[in-house]
Amino acid sequence: MSFLSIDHLSKYFPSHSGNGTVCIFEDVTVKINKGEFVTVIGHSGCGKSTLLNIIAGLETPTEGGAILNGQEVTGPGLDRMVVFQSFALMPWMTVFENVALAVRSAYPTWSSQKIKAHVQKYITLVSLQGAETKKPAALSGGMKQRVGLARAFSIEPKVLLLDEPFAQIDALTRGVIQEELVQMWNATRNTVFMVTHDVDEAILLSDRIMLMTNGPSARIAEIVDVTIPRPRSRETIIEDEHYYKIRNHIIHFLVRHASHGQADESGDHTERSGPVEIHFRTQQTKPVEAALCGRP
Amino acid sequence: MTGITMGSKSTQHPFFISLFFLGIFLFAWHLATISPPFDPAGKTEEELLVLEFNGDIVRTNDGRYAWNPEKEKVKGVPGPITVFEKAWTELNEAFVIKGTNDHGIAFLVGYTVSRFSVGFMAASAVAILVGIVLGMNRMLFRALNPFIQILKPISPLAWMPLLLYTVKDPTWTAVLVVFMAAVWPTLATTAFGVNSLRKEYLQVAAILQLSWFKRLYKVILPGAAPTIVNGLRISFGSALVAVVPAEMLLGELGVGYLSWIEWNNLDIAGVIFAILVVGTVGVLLDSGFNKLAGLVTYRE
Numbered sequence: 001m002s003f004l005s006i007d008h009l010s011k012y013f014p015s016h017s018g019n020g021t022v023c024i025f026e027d028v029t030v031k032i033n034k035g036e037f038v039t040v041i042g043h044s045g046c047g048k049s050t051l052l053n054i055i056a057g058l059e060t061p062t063e064g065g066a067i068l069n070g071q072e073v074t075g076p077g078l079d080r081m082v083v084f085q086s087f088a089l090m091p092w093m094t095v096f097e098n099v100a101l102a103v104r105s106a107y108p109t110w111s112s113q114k115i116k117a118h119v120q121k122y123i124t125l126v127s128l129q130g131a132e133t134k135k136p137a138a139l140s141g142g143m144k145q146r147v148g149l150a151r152a153f154s155i156e157p158k159v160l161l162l163d164e165p166f167a168q169i170d171a172l173t174r175g176v177i178q179e180e181l182v183q184m185w186n187a188t189r190n191t192v193f194m195v196t197h198d199v200d201e202a203i204l205l206s207d208r209i210m211l212m213t214n215g216p217s218a219r220i221a222e223i224v225d226v227t228i229p230r231p232r233s234r235e236t237i238i239e240d241e242h243y244y245k246i247r248n249h250i251i252h253f254l255v256r257h258a259s260h261g262q263a264d265e266s267g268d269h270t271e272r273s274g275p276v277e278i279h280f281r282t283q284q285t286k287p288v289e290a291a292l293c294g295r296p
Numbered sequence: 297m298t299g300i301t302m303g304s305k306s307t308q309h310p311f312f313i314s315l316f317f318l319g320i321f322l323f324a325w326h327l328a329t330i331s332p333p334f335d336p337a338g339k340t341e342e343e344l345l346v347l348e349f350n351g352d353i354v355r356t357n358d359g360r361y362a363w364n365p366e367k368e369k370v371k372g373v374p375g376p377i378t379v380f381e382k383a384w385t386e387l388n389e390a391f392v393i394k395g396t397n398d399h400g401i402a403f404l405v406g407y408t409v410s411r412f413s414v415g416f417m418a419a420s421a422v423a424i425l426v427g428i429v430l431g432m433n434r435m436l437f438r439a440l441n442p443f444i445q446i447l448k449p450i451s452p453l454a455w456m457p458l459l460l461y462t463v464k465d466p467t468w469t470a471v472l473v474v475f476m477a478a479v480w481p482t483l484a485t486t487a488f489g490v491n492s493l494r495k496e497y498l499q500v501a502a503i504l505q506l507s508w509f510k511r512l513y514k515v516i517l518p519g520a521a522p523t524i525v526n527g528l529r530i531s532f533g534s535a536l537v538a539v540v541p542a543e544m545l546l547g548e549l550g551v552g553y554l555s556w557i558e559w560n561n562l563d564i565a566g567v568i569f570a571i572l573v574v575g576t577v578g579v580l581l582d583s584g585f586n587k588l589a590g591l592v593t594y595r596e
Contacts, residue, residue: 058499076502088496092518092594101514105504137595155504 002031008064025218039194039202042212048195081157085164087144089136096132099151106155122154142173162194214259225279242280322376329375334363374565382565408550412539415474423479427486452477452538466546477538481530489523521592
């Protein structure tokens, strides 16, 4: 039994005309192992954020459900913390208070000294020491999201849900924070579910990348295995033999096939019941090409 | 970091410009209100005798006629000097109680401020609580909104006869008039502020499993605080406007009543003094309110 499984999930919204419904995505089934970093990539409006919100318990699915550790998700909880694209820091609280609010909620029995030390540890982890008493308005976008990450990691959730966490951060800072996230994740090995439309970010961070077709009626068309060994860094990852193959494959999918739902021209997968799994294997073991296999 | 930053800060205080305009105003006021010295030319001895008999003119030490200074006080609009003299007397007797209806100005200010404060605070508490409930519940808000829309434009003074009839006590009626004036703007803006609170804040609160009470005072109240303060500010103004006529109509001791009683005494200088006191009380209450508002505002 996998740690987090998304089981035949479908979401319909009432259509604008008032009668009938619009299918956002349908029949999404994903199994995520403990400690795995899985990313969903797709165009805007494909419903990837809705998918994340359903796992978070902030939205309800129309059909199917998300099962975490054998229990169906029925609402939001401390075991699934979200890092928001808009940071969602309370602007009337300082950096310290923002993190402390989460820590106090997660560990209500802790003494105030223990809470203080714990908060301080995570603020230091995102190198924000010295900014504890600042309000979010006094921070740059990158610093705000560092607070968001510190808050999320501080409550040690079973699953970390990253909803386009770096989309509002300038490109240079984004790279730095991505690397910090890699380090934090290496230290904690949390299970992470991320939504993004940044291909490089997805490759740097993920174990597996799910490619989602365009909505309405979006679905997961392919799952790409990122066969680049860890630890990874932005500097060295581009030298990996598979990096550009994976990158090109994903971009190819996004540019040309997202609307049809298929990236590979070689196979005939019309009868397929689930997404295609793509592995780029090392040269020694297999010829360098996409090894295609159906869902097990 | 403090709350709001107000544009660019000017290093020079326009104190002297203010003083200049005040000087011009006082001088113009003085010129407009002095009457020309009594001119006996063209008047017969008999006419002068009638004027003296009526008390309009008096004979001065050097044997000439002049306007009677006592009668001058109740003739026309008093000048700044007369008003200043009146203010000086009143302020000197600020803490003196001469009779049931003749309390010193300090007491009158105290009565008005306490009447205002009780009504305003009660109205704010009710309006914020109801506003939060309505802001959280869209259906309830839409159900009750028609009633709010009808009740809101009613002048608080229009309630007075009914309130006086029901509570049978002028003191509490005055407080309730202030209440009715203050309740609607805060109620409407609080509901709006809570309703338009960014949904991510509530999502964070939901993920962190905050209790409803913590959700209220850690997230909803501080989040909606700037909007609530704006509503309070509008309520504050309308309550301050309502308290003066309420005191006049109910005969309740206070600065509004002072203005009316001076009018009954035909002491126009007293009326002008009362108006200035109302203005001063307004400034004092408003600066206290602004200090409070500065504590709860934040920047996104």
